[in-house]
Amino acid sequence: MISLRHVQKNFGARLAVDQLDLEVQHGEIFGLLGHNGAGKSTAIGMMLGQVWPTGGDIRICGFDVTVQRQHALKKVGAIFEAPVFYDYLSGWRNLEILSHYTAPTPAKRIREVIDWVGLTGREKSKVRTYSHGMRARLALAQALLPQPELLILDEPSDGLDPEGIHEMRQTILRLHQEFGLTILLSSHLLNEVEQLCTRIAVLNRGKKVFDGTLAEATQKxxxxxxxxxxxxxxxxxxxxxxxxxxxxxxxxxxxxxxxxxxxxxxxxxxxxxxxxxxxxxxxxxxxxxxxxxxxxxx
Amino acid sequence: MFFYQLKNELWKLFGKKRTYMGFLMLLLAQLLIVGLLRYYPPAHHSIARTVERSGFIGERYLSMLTIATIMAVVLAYTMLPLYVALIGGDLVSKEAEDGTLRMILSRPVSRVRLLCLKWLAGFVFAIVLVLALASGGMFFCGLFFPVDGGLFAQVPGQDLGIFNFADGLGRFFLAHIFLIVKAGTIMSLAFMFSCFNMKPAAAAILALSLILLDRILMEIPYFQDLKECFLSYHLNIWQVFFQPHIPWWQVGESTGILFGFNLTFLIIGLAVFQVRDIKS
Missing domain, CATH: 3.30.70 (Alpha-Beta Plaits)
Structure with a gap:
């Protein structure tokens, strides 16, 4: 689902990602670990075609994201840390706006997703009235609307309270079990990664320092x-x-x-x-x- | 699909309160100007005397159309550029600053398409703002001055324009159609800057500064021979509709040049945005 080959990113003289190779197979929950500034978000930005790589090859769902971005992201959903929305609009309107960038989405599908994430009853309220947990659910809803096969989660539990973190973890597991989604999870929470992921990669100062199964990591x-x-x-x-x-x-x-x-x-x-x-x-x-x-x- | 996406851009634009700040201030300014012109006698006496010096009956031309035109000229140089620049400067950089741009760009939408949608939404705002300027002007002036009087237009640097009600109304609307082109061009300039990695306010200030600088340079007497090279000269083409004879060739030329400027601003914005890294 995700294939990165010798990917490099420089911001001026600063090397943010150095010769990164990564393979995420269909159906796995893959953890991306690293300290702040290790290059995780930059790597995710490159996977989504938001950040241009300085070098290397990035393929998402078999398509080169730098030249066939529309095809590559057709079946991809993404959530970023501290999800932001158009606060002055309702949750429903936000979902409508964001989903239409992928394809026209029928109201029935929006209703389904709202039910699934547990926002029913609050979808017509303005997002500015939502709690952090509700925003996280709305973020999840927008990622699920295009019926993705791959979900990219960049620090999805950031800012959530312990109950929220637990709920997010359960939701990720449900998504994996019910829909068979491939999930790339970037997180600081080692405990979360340990409980969710089957394989991990660790970045340190832009360089991959480990890539393997969780069992390999803990029994290294x-x-x-x-x-x-x-x-x-x-x-x-x-x-x-x-x-x-x-x-x-x-x-x-x-x-x-x-x-x-x-x-x-x-x-x-x-x-x-x-x-x-x-x-x-x-x-x-x-x-x-x-x-x-x-x-x-x- | 494009229609849905444009509709959504308009929802985003017209869904926030700050968009209406321009409309509100414009209407307040109109109310203030018309109130002063109506209840401060030296002001409307001065207008009547100017009309009479030209050999016409002052009272007949102290009308809704004349006052609405005076207001339009004043506001088209001051508040209109300010509000369209603020909106144009917001279109991309505010979303980048808030982080919603990252959410959008995780979708399979091309950057070119996204910017075209945003530019169109900005242009729709410019149209609506000019329509508000025209209709608000007519409404407030109609409350305080005779509705069916003729139009007396004294625009600096132009021949006096004196028209009966029907002709005046036509000229007034034609001028406002071309005022849309001015508003749209200033919006495009601010929009172009908003595609760079800068704060929304910086994009608006930069656009307004350039327009102001261009205007100042054009007004310096030593550069009179060059005035057609300045953007401001073409931006003010809407005013020629208040001249006795409309120089259509000049209207066509300036409209074409403004179209070129708009296209250039859009292409530069697209090019800059296309190579930009969108990060949180």
Missing amino acids: QNWVRLRVGNFDSAIEQLRAAELISGARDQKLISLNDGVGTDQIVSFLVGRGMAVFEIAPQDETLEDFYLELMKPRAH
Whole structure:
């Protein structure tokens, strides 16, 4: 559904997106992660033909978005952070206006979508009277009107309260399950991404630093929690015996391939060290993400 | 489809209160001018004396059409450019500033089509504003001055125009049709600037500054030979309908030139908007 090849974007001298390759397959919920200014919104802007790429190839639904934008976006819906509307018009009128940029939309379809997002009864009120949650639902309604196959969500939970975030999460899951939509979700909320996405890509300063399944991300390094009498001495000896590849935080070790925790215990006990605890450390997406974001020495 | 989209652009434009600010202020200005001309004796005595100096009966020409024309000339130089520039400057940059442009451009609509729709909506606004100027002028002047009197038009730099009621009415409406062209051109200029990455107010101020500068340059006596090169000369073509003889060749030439200016402003706006990155 989405294919980016060597996409680059420069704003003057600033490199916003650097040689980005991305593939989002039909039917998946794909998470796009990254800090503020990492290039997520710029990448989404390029996918929607709002931002011109400096280089590379962007295909949406099989069409090159820079030359066949109308075809590429025919079956695409999008929601942006802090959704904005024509506040002085009603929700209904807003939907009518926005949907007509895709194709004439019958009132029946607008009514259907309003029901689906739960705005029935408030559709004729001016948008300025809507709460943030209602605006989010209206944003969802406008994205669903063209009966999209691909939904691009740029920080859809931004500014929502915990109930709103939960509701948005449930809605995204419903959309995926009921309509089989392909969803690209850009978010800061790692918890949200962890619960929704099957695959993720992480951007750091415009560069993709990870692309894979959530399982790959959380099991990327096999960390084991170790509590011993003298951690530093134990690490020194385990390294010398080539049983571990790394250690951190005075409690975690990373085992070499093929090494089990039983070998570590017998090795340390054999050298007279007391082992109080050894257990696999569950790596969360947050741990993984923070590790990726750490500046590395070149 | 195009009709639906244009209708929606008009909804957006005429759905907000600030659009009506221009209409309201225009009507208030008309009421104020007509009230002063009616109840401040030196003003209407002065008009009557000017008519009489030309050999006509002052009372006969101190009429709805004469006063409405005086108002039209004053307002066409002041408030009309201001309001059309404000609306033209808003059309693209306000949506970019608010973020609604990003919502629109996530739809499969081309930027060229979107701008053409917006420009047309702006032109419709210019038409409606000029119609309000004409009908408001007639209405208020009709309340305070005789309706069926002739038209006495004294436009600076032109021969005196003196017409009976029927001819005067025709001239008045013809002039307003061409006043639409002036309003539309100023709107187009502001619209062009609004396609750049700038604030709506900046687009309007830039357009008005250019119109003012053009006018000032045209009025400098040393540049009199060049006056046909200035935009203001062609923008004021609507005034020639108050001359005894209408110079149709000049009307045709200026209309063609203004059409060219409009097209140029639109094309520059399109070109700039086409290459712009639309970001939040």
